[in-house]
Amino acid sequence: MSKPIPYPVLNDDEPVRQFNELDASLTYSYSNYLNWLFPERVELIKGKIFKMSPAPSRVHQEVAGNIFLNLGVFLKDKPCKVYSAPFDVRFPKEGIADKDVYTVLQPDICVICDKSKLDARGCIGAPDLVVEVLSPGNTKMELLNKYKVYEEFFVKEYWVVSQSDQNILIYTLNDLGKFQPSKIFTLSEKITSSVLPGFELALDDVFEDL
Amino acid sequence: MSKPVPYPILDDEPVKQFNELDASLTYSYANYLNWLFPERVELIKGKIFKMSPAPSSVHQEVIGNIFLKLGNFLKKQPCKVYVCPFDVRFPKESNSDKAIFTVLQPDIFVICDRNKIDARGCIGTPDLVVEVLSPGNTKMELLNKYRVYEEFGVKEYWVVSQSDQNILIYTLNDLGKFQPSKIFTLSEKITSSVLPGFELALDDVFEDL
Numbered sequence: 001m002s003k004p005i006p007y008p009v010l011n012d013d014e015p016v017r018q019f020n021e022l023d024a025s026l027t028y029s030y031s032n033y034l035n036w037l038f039p040e041r042v043e044l045i046k047g048k049i050f051k052m053s054p055a056p057s058r059v060h061q062e063v064a065g066n067i068f069l070n071l072g073v074f075l076k077d078k079p080c081k082v083y084s085a086p087f088d089v090r091f092p093k094e095g096i097a098d099k100d101v102y103t104v105l106q107p108d109i110c111v112i113c114d115k116s117k118l119d120a121r122g123c124i125g126a127p128d129l130v131v132e133v134l135s136p137g138n139t140k141m142e143l144l145n146k147y148k149v150y151e152e153f154f155v156k157e158y159w160v161v162s163q164s165d166q167n168i169l170i171y172t173l174n175d176l177g178k179f180q181p182s183k184i185f186t187l188s189e190k191i192t193s194s195v196l197p198g199f200e201l202a203l204d205d206v207f208e209d210l
Numbered sequence: 211m212s213k214p215v216p217y218p219i220l221d222d223e224p225v226k227q228f229n230e231l232d233a234s235l236t237y238s239y240a241n242y243l244n245w246l247f248p249e250r251v252e253l254i255k256g257k258i259f260k261m262s263p264a265p266s267s268v269h270q271e272v273i274g275n276i277f278l279k280l281g282n283f284l285k286k287q288p289c290k291v292y293v294c295p296f297d298v299r300f301p302k303e304s305n306s307d308k309a310i311f312t313v314l315q316p317d318i319f320v321i322c323d324r325n326k327i328d329a330r331g332c333i334g335t336p337d338l339v340v341e342v343l344s345p346g347n348t349k350m351e352l353l354n355k356y357r358v359y360e361e362f363g364v365k366e367y368w369v370v371s372q373s374d375q376n377i378l379i380y381t382l383n384d385l386g387k388f389q390p391s392k393i394f395t396l397s398e399k400i401t402s403s404v405l406p407g408f409e410l411a412l413d414d415v416f417e418d419l
Contacts (some may be wrong), residue, residue, distance in 0.1 A: 139374045143395040160393060164373030165348045169393060181390040184369060184378060186352040 014197040018130075024049055030090055031098035041086065045145055047102040053135055059210050064108045064133050065162045068208045071111060074199050080113040080128065083169045088122035091153045096124055101148055108133050113194065126153040130194045133161040147171075157195045231258055239310035253408055255352055256311040263346055268419050272342050273317050274414045280320060282341065283408050289322040289337065297331035300362050305333055312358055317370075318344050320404065338404045339362050340368040356380075360388045364403045375416040 016022065016032075019040045027047030036042070041052040056064075064084060071082040089110060090096075091103040102122075110127035114117060114187035117125040130150055132142045143159065150158045151173070158179065160170040167186045172194055183204055185191050193199045223240075225231065228249040236256030245251070250261040260321065266326055280291040299305075300312040300359075305311065310333075318407055319336035321327065326334035339359055341351045351369065359367045361383070367380040367388065376395045380388035394400050402408045 134374045136373065139376055140396045143376060143393050146396065147392075162374050163373060165343045166373050167348055167352060169378070169390070171392075179392065182390050183356075183380075183388065183390050184352050184417065187349045190354065207256070 002087060007064060008037065009014050009100065023048055027102065028105050028188070029099045032102035033104055034098065041106065043106060044102060044104040045149060050141060050145065053138060056133075056135060057163075059163050060133050060135055062207060062210055066208075067131055067133075067161070067201070068109050069157075070201050071109065071196075071199075071204065074196065075111070079115070080116070081115070082109065082111050084109050085122070089127060090122065090124045090157055092124060093125065103153075103190065105144075105146060105149065107131065113195075122171040126150075126155050128155070129157045129159070130155050131161060135163070147179070151177070157193060159191075161206070163207075163210075164202070168203060170208070186207070211304065219414075225274060233258055234282060235290075236311065238308045239313050240307035242313055243307065249317065250316040252315055253313040259350060259354065261315065262347060265342075265344055266372075268372050269342050271345055271410070271413060271419055272370060273340075275417075276340055276370070276410070277318050279410050280318065280408075283405065285355070288326070289320050289405070290327070291318065291320045292332070293318050298336060299331065299333045300335065300358060302332060314355060314358065314363075316340065316355075322404075335358075335362040335364055337364070338368070338402065339364050339372060342370040342372055344372070345368070356388070366402060368400075370415070373419075375412070377412060377415070 015037050017037050028044055028049060029047065030044070033044060041051045043052060044115045068082060068084045075082050083109050085106045086193045087105060087106060087110065089105050090101045093099045093104070094100045104147045107130045108129065108132035110123065111129040112123055113128045117123050130144065134142055147158070154173060154177060156173050160169045160171070169184050170182040170192055172182070172193060174180045185208060186201050190200050190202050224244045224245050224246050228247045237258060238256065239254055242253060252259045254259060260361050277291060277293045294300050294352070296313045296315060298314050298316060300314070301310045303309045316336065316339045318340035320338040321332055321336045326332050328371045341355065343351055356367070363382060363386060367381050369378045369380070376393045377400055378393050379391040379400060381391070383389045396412050396416060399409050399411050
């Protein structure tokens with residue numbers, strides 16, 4: 001009988017099947033991330049792991065859905081495209097190779113106008129517009145950690161949507177590369193976008209029937 | 211037997227039921243003083259806005275935490291801090307009751323000019339106002355009251371979200387317009403242009419809720 005051939009070890013990284021096998025103190029790259037086969041959704045910021053909430057609430061999904069629909073209808077036959085989570089956005093700094101990318105986020109909604117940033121696995125490079133809907137327990141992630149990433153990587157517009165308070169605030173990147181906050185818009189008001197001239201979103205439409 | 215003296219009829223009869231008010235009419239602070247029903251209302255340009263019957267426990271804890279911090283800081287200082295229910299009258303033409311059409315009850319406010327305080331509350335614009343958003347009142351706080359506070363020159367307006375555990379500060383600029391800050395969240399601190407030296411850690415505001 002011939003000797004059995006060992007199953008080849010494919011690469012340096014073994015697939016990780018359990019979230020608990022990760023070590024929160026370590027720094028991970030997108031190339032590690034691709035080997036994670038567990039069901040939990042995670043994001044990476046500068047190589048650190050951030051666990052996402054298991055499933056967003058119904059209201060969260062309705063609010064995100066309403067915004068996505070309005071953006072989608074507006075962007076039909078236009079060069080910009082809109083995507084909704086789960087959709088990996090890689091923020092490369094040193095290089096675009098998987099092992100050099102340490103920040104990978106899944107924005108609730110993002111608009112990308114440069115199609116060369118899109119590949120089969122998602123988006124590589126900063127989207128033009130990002131929308132995040134706050135959930136209980138994730139505000140620090142959205143308002144501090146992701147805020148800093150979006151600003152650092154020059155996302156032109158960052159919309160922060162509160163499902164609980166039914167309002168939207170828009171951060172717009174200024175000439176110095178810093179986010180400028182808008183006032184807080186609420187029911188009966190409309191927002192426009194410097195990234196999408198002509199686009200208008202009525203907050204009554206976003207938060208109706210919840 | 212002498213003729214009985216009739217009880218003098220006041221110009222305004224006391225109103226004992228909220229339902230007797232007519233939402234289409236314009237009311238003044240003089241009318242407001244005659245309202246004896248238990249519902250709490252606010253007036254903006256003479257229009258009635260009903261307040262939520264009783265705020266949630268989280269709402270009250272958040273207010274309590276901010277009030278305590280402000281109170282401690284303002285000890286032995288000229289500015290004073292007040293907490294709701296406390297009427298603030300925003301006079302336009304004159305200070306007489308019947309000429310005042312905007313009366314609000316901010317969750318918290320700081321007033322540095324003691325001449326504005328009388329037995330019935332505050333008359334004139336506070337220096338700093340804090341409103342904690344509740345489900346269902348965001349339009350009132352973010353649109354109606356926002357406009358009043360800006361129009362009357364409140365120097366700082368803090369908008370606190372109990373659900374999202376964050377605070378945004380509107381600061382009146384030289385043109386008399388509100389400039390928004392970024393949204394501050396847990397682990398961050400806010401300061402105040404009205405109260406130099408004051409610092410508030412958001413972790414302290416939203417802890418233990």
